[in-house]
Amino acid sequence: MKAIAKTILTSVATLLIAALPVLADDSMMGQGVQDESVNNRECLLVARNCPTESLQSRSDRIQSEINRGTDVYTSDELRKLQNELDEIQQEIETKFEFGGA
Secondary structure (H helix, E strand, C coil), X not given: CHHHHHHHHHHHHHHHHHHHHHHHXXXXXXXXXXXXXXXXXXXXXXXXXXXXXXXXHHHHHHHHHHHXXXXXXXXXXXXXXXXXXXXXXXXXXXXXXXXXX
């Protein structure tokens, strides 16, 4: 009886150890999307991890994020986004005023 219990226990332990990498991989599958979302928020809020883009496309993107509202962002984050949008619009106006590219 002890031999059977020992065999079953060993089999279960082996199966669990073999299943751990598979379970870990499944939990990591959604992390790429989460990392992208975090990078997107960092880019919008503190200008980190940003892809190169034009002022106009950045302005459009920030405006669309502001439109998402408090479902996605806190009031403080929305205020930061609005300030950043105002700065970008001011920079665009300055470039047009002085004929910059």
